[in-house]
Amino acid sequence: MTKPVLDFWYDFASTYSFLSAMRIAPLAETEGVAVRWRPFLLGPIFQSQNLTTSPFVTFPLKGRHMWRDMERLTAEMGIGFRRPSAFPQNSLLAARVAMAGMDKGWGEDFTRAIYLAEFCDGKTISEQGIIAEVLGTLKLPVEATLAHALSDDNKSKLRVQTEQAQKLELFGAPSFTTADGEIFWGNDRLEQALRWAKRS
Amino acid sequence: MTKPVLDFWYDFASTYSFLSAMRIAPLAETEGVAVRWRPFLLGPIFQSQNLTTSPFVTFPLKGRHMWRDMERLTAEMGIGFRRPSAFPQNSLLAARVAMAGMDKGWGEDFTRAIYLAEFCDGKTISEQGIIAEVLGTLKLPVEATLAHALSDDNKSKLRVQTEQAQKLELFGAPSFTTADGEIFWGNDRLEQALRWAKRS
Numbered sequence: 001m002t003k004p005v006l007d008f009w010y011d012f013a014s015t016y017s018f019l020s021a022m023r024i025a026p027l028a029e030t031e032g033v034a035v036r037w038r039p040f041l042l043g044p045i046f047q048s049q050n051l052t053t054s055p056f057v058t059f060p061l062k063g064r065h066m067w068r069d070m071e072r073l074t075a076e077m078g079i080g081f082r083r084p085s086a087f088p089q090n091s092l093l094a095a096r097v098a099m100a101g102m103d104k105g106w107g108e109d110f111t112r113a114i115y116l117a118e119f120c121d122g123k124t125i126s127e128q129g130i131i132a133e134v135l136g137t138l139k140l141p142v143e144a145t146l147a148h149a150l151s152d153d154n155k156s157k158l159r160v161q162t163e164q165a166q167k168l169e170l171f172g173a174p175s176f177t178t179a180d181g182e183i184f185w186g187n188d189r190l191e192q193a194l195r196w197a198k199r200s
Numbered sequence: 201m202t203k204p205v206l207d208f209w210y211d212f213a214s215t216y217s218f219l220s221a222m223r224i225a226p227l228a229e230t231e232g233v234a235v236r237w238r239p240f241l242l243g244p245i246f247q248s249q250n251l252t253t254s255p256f257v258t259f260p261l262k263g264r265h266m267w268r269d270m271e272r273l274t275a276e277m278g279i280g281f282r283r284p285s286a287f288p289q290n291s292l293l294a295a296r297v298a299m300a301g302m303d304k305g306w307g308e309d310f311t312r313a314i315y316l317a318e319f320c321d322g323k324t325i326s327e328q329g330i331i332a333e334v335l336g337t338l339k340l341p342v343e344a345t346l347a348h349a350l351s352d353d354n355k356s357k358l359r360v361q362t363e364q365a366q367k368l369e370l371f372g373a374p375s376f377t378t379a380d381g382e383i384f385w386g387n388d389r390l391e392q393a394l395r396w397a398k399r400s
Contacts, residue, residue, distance in 0.1 A: 049261070059371065061369050065383055065385050182268075184269075185262075
């Protein structure tokens with residue numbers, strides 16, 4: 001029997017996407033749902049809402065709550081969270097590499113490793129050296145992988161994926177979408193989205 | 201033994217405050233936490249963030265998701281939700297009446313009844329006639345209650361409460377605050393806020 005599918009849309013700059021990336025695999029396994037990991041870029045989507053940066057920067061009180069919320073939630077999850085010095089980070093390179101990894105079976109592991117580097121180890125994920133380090137820990141050939149990630153073909157795949165997110169009218173991350181057209185926004189909706197995917 | 205206290209800050213225009221108002225009493229009972237119901241006005245708080253209306257209006261895609269999210273969540277809760285024709289509604293009069301009721305023991309019941317009128321029966325809660333109807337169903341003396349709600353003393357109490365919300369740097373509703381200075385924002389944090397209040 002084919003498993004029901006849930007699409008998981010995430011941006012590497014997004015704190016709550018980090019939480020979902022760390023939680024989704026075991027939860028989906030329990031529910032018998034297959035997850036399609038879909039890195040995309042929030043930048044163009046925020047721009048089309050006339051936001052020039054993250055709402056957590058535009059609205060400082062909301063931003064302050066988000067950081068404290070992250071501390072409390074990661075403590076409950078047993079994750080050693082550390083607020084990065086820069087936020088939001090430029091997620092373009094990481095998203096391109098993740099995109100390249102999805103067809104090859106290491107995209108999920110890369111995604112989790114990048115999020116941990118960013119939000120636990122305080123690394124700047126826009127730096128090619130940091131991406132290379134993470135690829136190294138995954139035992140992947142660094143130069144060939146980066147060359148593939150930066151190929152026109154792979155860049156175009158990420159662009160198309162971001163355009164699909166816009167067509168679906170996603171407005172934030174993480175978002176979860178189902179085959180029957182539901183959009184669930186936010187890490188807090190992960191469980192509900194999985195249940196929905198399962199029953200539909 | 202004195203129960204630990206959780207402050208519950210809500211605005212009658214807020215859809216997610218509605219959900220918390222319907223959920224908080226039994227959950228707090230189970231956790232052994234006393235809830236202080238604190239109606240306030242989001243308007244001045246949004247204004248100080250340079251928002252002229254609800255973010256759900258300013259950002260239409262976020263608004264569209266919120267309505268669908270409300271449909272899904274209320275269905276799970278067994279509440280017959282109906283999207284009101286006007287949003288956000290002017291919540292000033294309802295907040296004044298709720299404020300008047302808090303000292304007298306009927307504030308909580310009034311709060312739930314107003315939310316149900318607004319989000320299940322499609323009523324316009326800025327209308328004095330609707331408020332009067334709700335007071336009638338609660339067997340309260342309509343004219344005397346409205347007169348008290350509109351007294352300078354009671355108006356001032358609501359103003360002070362809204363100023364307290366601003367001093368706490370609340371930025372949205374519902375919010376939950378604890379004696380040790382934590383802010384939990386959103387209906388999704390109700391359970392966590394109760395657990396925090398209990399242990400602190």
